[in-house]
Amino acid sequence: MSTVANRFAPYILISPFLILFAVFGLFPLLFSLWLAFQSWEPTSGLDAMRFVGIDNFVFALTDGWFWKSLRNTLWLAIASGLPQHLVALPLAVFLHGRMGRWRNVLSGAYFLPYITSTVAVAMLFSSMFSTDYGLINAALSGAFGIDPINWLWSPSTIKPAVAILVFWRYLGFNVVLYLAALQTVPKDLYEAARLDGAGAWSQFRAITLPAVKPMMLFAVTLSVIGGMQLFEEPFILTNGRGGSDQAAMTVAMYLYRLAFDFNDFGAASALAWMMFGIIAGLTWATNKAFSERKAVFA
Amino acid sequence: MRQALPRFSRRQLLQAGAALGASACLPAPAAETKGQKIQLSVATFPLMDQIVKDCLKTWGPQHPEIEVEIVNRQYDDHHTAMTTALSTSGHLPDIIALESSYMGRFAFGNGLDDLSAPAFGAEAYRSLFVPFAFEQARNREHRIIAMPADIGPGTLFYRTDLLAKAGLKEEDLTRSWDDYVEAGARIKAATGAYLIGHTRLVKDIVSRAGAKAGDGLFFDASGQPAITSHRFQRAFEVAKRVRELKLDAQVDTWFNDWAESLKRGRLATEMSGAWMAGQMANWVAPKTAGLWRAAMPPERTCVAYGGTYYAIPRRSDPAKKQAAWTLIKELCLSRSRQLQAFKTQDSFPSLLSAQDDPFFDEPLPFLAGQPARQLWRDIARSIPITQMHKQNKFADEVVNGELDNVLEYGKPIPEALADAQALLVHRANR
Numbered sequence: 001m002s003t004v005a006n007r008f009a010p011y012i013l014i015s016p017f018l019i020l021f022a023v024f025g026l027f028p029l030l031f032s033l034w035l036a037f038q039s040w041e042p043t044s045g046l047d048a049m050r051f052v053g054i055d056n057f058v059f060a061l062t063d064g065w066f067w068k069s070l071r072n073t074l075w076l077a078i079a080s081g082l083p084q085h086l087v088a089l090p091l092a093v094f095l096h097g098r099m100g101r102w103r104n105v106l107s108g109a110y111f112l113p114y115i116t117s118t119v120a121v122a123m124l125f126s127s128m129f130s131t132d133y134g135l136i137n138a139a140l141s142g143a144f145g146i147d148p149i150n151w152l153w154s155p156s157t158i159k160p161a162v163a164i165l166v167f168w169r170y171l172g173f174n175v176v177l178y179l180a181a182l183q184t185v186p187k188d189l190y191e192a193a194r195l196d197g198a199g200a201w202s203q204f205r206a207i208t209l210p211a212v213k214p215m216m217l218f219a220v221t222l223s224v225i226g227g228m229q230l231f232e233e234p235f236i237l238t239n240g241r242g243g244s245d246q247a248a249m250t251v252a253m254y255l256y257r258l259a260f261d262f263n264d265f266g267a268a269s270a271l272a273w274m275m276f277g278i279i280a281g282l283t284w285a286t287n288k289a290f291s292e293r294k295a296v297f298a
Numbered sequence: 299m300r301q302a303l304p305r306f307s308r309r310q311l312l313q314a315g316a317a318l319g320a321s322a323c324l325p326a327p328a329a330e331t332k333g334q335k336i337q338l339s340v341a342t343f344p345l346m347d348q349i350v351k352d353c354l355k356t357w358g359p360q361h362p363e364i365e366v367e368i369v370n371r372q373y374d375d376h377h378t379a380m381t382t383a384l385s386t387s388g389h390l391p392d393i394i395a396l397e398s399s400y401m402g403r404f405a406f407g408n409g410l411d412d413l414s415a416p417a418f419g420a421e422a423y424r425s426l427f428v429p430f431a432f433e434q435a436r437n438r439e440h441r442i443i444a445m446p447a448d449i450g451p452g453t454l455f456y457r458t459d460l461l462a463k464a465g466l467k468e469e470d471l472t473r474s475w476d477d478y479v480e481a482g483a484r485i486k487a488a489t490g491a492y493l494i495g496h497t498r499l500v501k502d503i504v505s506r507a508g509a510k511a512g513d514g515l516f517f518d519a520s521g522q523p524a525i526t527s528h529r530f531q532r533a534f535e536v537a538k539r540v541r542e543l544k545l546d547a548q549v550d551t552w553f554n555d556w557a558e559s560l561k562r563g564r565l566a567t568e569m570s571g572a573w574m575a576g577q578m579a580n581w582v583a584p585k586t587a588g589l590w591r592a593a594m595p596p597e598r599t600c601v602a603y604g605g606t607y608y609a610i611p612r613r614s615d616p617a618k619k620q621a622a623w624t625l626i627k628e629l630c631l632s633r634s635r636q637l638q639a640f641k642t643q644d645s646f647p648s649l650l651s652a653q654d655d656p657f658f659d660e661p662l663p664f665l666a667g668q669p670a671r672q673l674w675r676d677i678a679r680s681i682p683i684t685q686m687h688k689q690n691k692f693a694d695e696v697v698n699g700e701l702d703n704v705l706e707y708g709k710p711i712p713e714a715l716a717d718a719q720a721l722l723v724h725r726a727n728r
Contacts, residue, residue, distance in 0.1 A: 039728075042385035043407035045613065059728070064721055130555050131548065132564075153496075153548045155706050239550065240374075241695065245702035260378050262692045263403055264728055 035269035042265055056270035066271060068246060069254040070278075075159055076234070076250065077227025080166035084174050084223060085216070091171075092178035093208060107179055110172030118169075122236035125165050126152065129237075152237060155247035162234045162248050169233070170226070174219050181215035182208070217290040224286050228279045231256070251275055336621045338366045341383075341391035343376040346606055349447075349639045350629065357628050357635075364621050373397065384409035387613040392622040396444055398434065398605035399691065405437040405444075406688035411610040411619070412441040418610075418623050420445060423631060430681040431648040435607055437686070438521075444607035445630040446648035448639065450571025451677040452503065452601040454593045455578075457491070457586075458666070460566040464488035468593050471567065475504055475536045478596045482545040485566045492565055493545035495556050497537040499569050500546075501701055505533035506684075507599040514685040516693035516722065523722035525697060526715045534704060534711045541705045557582050569595065571603030572674040576644030579664035587663060592670040600680040605648070646674060653678070689725060696721050 036056055038049040060066050091110075095103050113121065128135045129151035140146040151161040185208065193203050231252040234242065240257075242249025249257075251271065259268035340350055347370040354366055369391060371379055377400045383390050384407070396404055404410060413420035413435075420442045424432050431446035456471055464485045471481045478500075482493030494500060505515070508529045512519040524530075540546050547565060549555040559565045560583040568574060572592075579587060595601070608626045610619055629635055636647035637655055647653055653675045661667035687693070700714040 040385075041407040042381055043404050043409035045385060045387050045409060048407065059724075063724065127554055130558075132555060133558050150548055153550070155702060239553070245699050245706065246695070260381065263381070263688065267728070 032269040032272055035265050036273050038266050040265050042263055052266065056266040057274065059267050060271045060274060063267075065246065065249075065254060066251070069242075069249050069251045072159065072242075072246070072248060073228060073230060073250040073252075076163055076166065076230055076248070077224070079159065079163040080170075080230075081220075081223040081227045083167050084171050085220060087167075088171055088174035088219075089178050089212070089216070092175050092182055093204065095175070096179055096182040103179070107172070107176055110175045112172065113169045114173040116169075118232040119236060121169060122165065122233055125161075126237060129161050153244055155243065155245040158238065158243040158248045162230075162237060165233050165237065166230065170223070174223075177215055177219045178212055181212040185211040213290065217287065220290070221283055221286050224282050225279055228252075228275065228282065335363055335365045336618055338364055338393065338618060338621055338625060339369060339391040340366055340393040340395070340625070341369045341371070341376065341380060342395040343371060343373045343397070345643050345645070346395045346447075349643055349645060352638055352642060353625075353629055353635050357625070361621075361624070364625070366625065377403075380404070384611060384613075390611045390614045392610065392614050392618050393626060394609045394611060395447075396607045396609055398449075398602065398607065401434060401444065401607060402686035402688045402690040404609070405435070405686050409612055410443040411612050411614075412443065413445060413610070413623075414440075414442045417619070426631065426650060427648050428650060428653075428678050428681070430602065430683045431605060431678075433683040434605075434686060444609035445626050447606045447608055447630050448636075448645040449648045449678055449681075450573055450602055450604035451646060451674040451681065452595060452599075452603050453570065453572050453574070453670075453674060453677065454595045455568040455570065455574065455590050456593060457563060457566050457589050458591055459589050460485055460489050460491050460563065468591065472593050472596045475500075475532075475596045479536065479539050479543065479545065482540065482566070483543050486543070486545055489566070491563060492547040492559070493540065494567050494569065495547050495549045495551060495559065495565055497540040497546040497705065498698055498701060499551075500540050501533045501537035501697075503569055503595060503599055503601055504536050505530050505697075506601045507532075507597060509682060509684060511683065512685060514687045514690070516690060516697065517685070517687040517726070519685065521687065521726065523693070523719050523726055525693075525719040525722060526712075530697070530715055531711060534701060534715065537701060538704055538711070561585065563589075572646050572670070572677075573604070573644045575662065575664055575670065588666045590665055591668055592665055592673055594673065594677060598680070600677050600682070602678075602681050606645070646678065650679075689722065689728075692725060693718075693722055 035049075037051060037053060039052045039055070040049045042048075092107075095106055099106055127133075129137075131137060131148050131150045131153070134151070136151070137146075137148045141148065149157055151157045189207050189211075190203055193207060198206065229252050230250045234248040234250055235253055235256075237243075238248050240253075242253055242257075252275070255268045255271040255275070258264045258271065342350055347368050350366070350368055358364075358366065370376075376395070377397065380391075380394050380396075381403075384404075394410075411418070423445075427446055428449060431449050432442070435442050435444040435446060437443050454472065456468070461467065461471070461481075464481070465488070466481050466484060471478050479493070485491055485493060506529070509515065510519075513524065514521075516523060516525060518524045547555070547559050549559055551570070556565075560568065560578065563586065568578075575590075575592065578584070578590065608629060610622050610626070614622070631649065633649060633652045633655075636649045636652035637657060639645040640647050640652070641657065658671040658675055659669055660671070662670050696718045700709070700718040703709040703717075704711055704714045
């Protein structure tokens with residue numbers, strides 16, 4: 001084979017990815033950055049763009065719905081994300097230590113919601129959350145005599161409804177992550193701890209927790225990013241509108257709606273880049289928080 | 299000699315890139331020509347595709363030089379795809395079907411052809427249509443950008459059995475909005491049924507009553523928000539009263555709870571377009587046939603619920619525009635086509651001559667033999683002309699959000715309306 005062919009072969013082989021990435025990844029990214037500084041009536045064509053400097057960012061920062069959707073997003077990210085980890089870690093420890101050969105079957109069962117179609121899940125939950133005919137209200141009424149809760153149409157209950165769905169969906173994913181981390185912890189450490197008289201809680205605190213910390217950082221980082229980009233579940237549960245008083249409208253939903261419902265692609269792009277900054281900041285803060293704790297445990 | 303490479307501006311590169319991206323997402327366009335035939339592409343959403351197909355069965359053989367391809371997408375997807383197609387000018391269809399709620403969004407750009415122009419001459423047909431339907435397709439520059447195909451005259455549907463149990467007659471519901479609410483309280487007390495699915499529907503229709511000629515629904519004639527006007531104040535008050543008396547089931551149209559409530563007789567009234575009779579009869583609540591009647595909404599508040607238009611993209615192939623216009627005229631101006639669409643798809647004709655057919659006098663079995671089409675015709679002809687605004691959809695949501703604040707958190711109505719007004723002022727000129 002000639003030297004020229006040898007030289008270009010790697011580039012040719014990798015070109016399908018590069019071309020697809022350039023068209024579907026890089027170009028939209030750069031285009032949205034360009035759009036963030038433009039005023040554009042999209043139905044008039046690309047030549048209707050007009051440079052407006054930072055107007056779109058100023059508009060987004062002074063837009064009441066942006067702040068409302070940001071508050072919703074933070075609420076949902078915490079209410080659905082925090083319990084995921086508080087439940088997933090002990091559950092993973094339980095499955096790892098007590099379930100023996102059933103461990104894989106059970107972790108697979110917990111993982112199932114994660115790989116199920118979001119649309120199917122959200123539609124099912126829509127029926128379950130039905131005020132008069134839903135399973136959840138029927139169960140609450142039967143067990144505790146609670147009056148029917150208007151889950152999806154009241155601003156005070158729509159957020160918990162979305163959080164429950166998100167928690168249920170991503171719990172298994174975190175369980176699998178923590179199980180994978182637990183399997184890397186040497187059993188010798190636990191044996192040595194037991195010989196030294198350490199109880200289950202001491203073993204968990206002094207061995208398990210530090211050992212899974214890197215995985216915890218990874219899982220929490222994914223939850224932070226996922227939580228701040230939450231879109232599908234509230235979108236489908238609220239028919240794409242965000243619910244009563246837009247109580248479940250996340251920032252990701254709002255920027256989609258700005259572009260495709262309200263034709264304001266410039267503001268939507270500006271909002272997307274602002275969210276990029278917020279998510280990058282929160283990811284950095286998460287990393288920082290875990291790093292500091294590592295020093296304490298060291 | 300070294301040949302100079304062609305230079306592209308940033309805008310040209312962006313256009314090329316955007317068109318490339320769009321081309322990957324949209325189906326291939328109809329071929330420019332196939333032999334001598336003109337290939338027309340019509341972009342529609344469900345039911346409209348069927349109407350075009352039905353039309354082509356007889357219109358096609360009469361126009362052998364034209365071949366039509368129908369590109370059908372789900373309702374929301376269709377309008378999103380059309381926004382993308384117009385924005386990139388890539389893979390544009392020759393005819394676009396537009397739902398009336400999207401008209402403001404599409405009319406305020408210049409992506410659609412001016413059908414008032416001599417090449418089309420749409421103004422000559424103005425007197426042939428229900429006035430509001432034709433004028434609603436007029437943009438800020440007073441140009442007609444689409445032709446009306448069908449409309450949805452707003453109707454009050456009510457359950458006769460529930461009214462009878464409460465000792466009420468139709469007039470008790472329709473005299474005034476206050477009487478409507480009062481009747482709802484009596485129905486609830488006598489039968490346990492709710493008056494309506496959601497009190498937002500009451501706000502929607504009451505807020506349209508009394509709009510001045512030339513005003514929009516949410517914006518005045520000068521394009522400024524009109525949310526603090528008396529009509530919204532009253533609409534909020536009536537809606538609040540409905541909620542205070544627990545007369546709305548708090549279910550949204552088309553959701554499972556709503557359909558189930560209709561099936562089980564839990565809703566005494568439904569406010570919607572005339573087409574809802576067909577939807578209820580065919581799949582929502584067919585077993586309730588004979589129990590419903592249609593009436594003029596309270597205080598003779600005539601409004602439209604939906605409607606469809608056909609438009610021609612400005613940047614579609616110029617060689618095919620006249621063929622596209624010919625098909626649009628067939629769909630909108632042919633009495634027989636309009637009637638066919640009404641008979642097969644409950645697509646209420648916007649063409650006045652089609653409304654004088656004896657079909658309008660026939661009884662409707664679902665409405666216990668009531669010749670309701672006559673009523674819908676009267677309503678259609680009384681619907682006032684309102685101006686479009688590109689922020690209508692956003693305004694609708696802002697107002698709904700503030701209504702939620704009033705209903706859920708007891709926010710004072712003047713404060714809620716002022717907040718909605720401020721939010722719209724912030725956005726009105728974007």
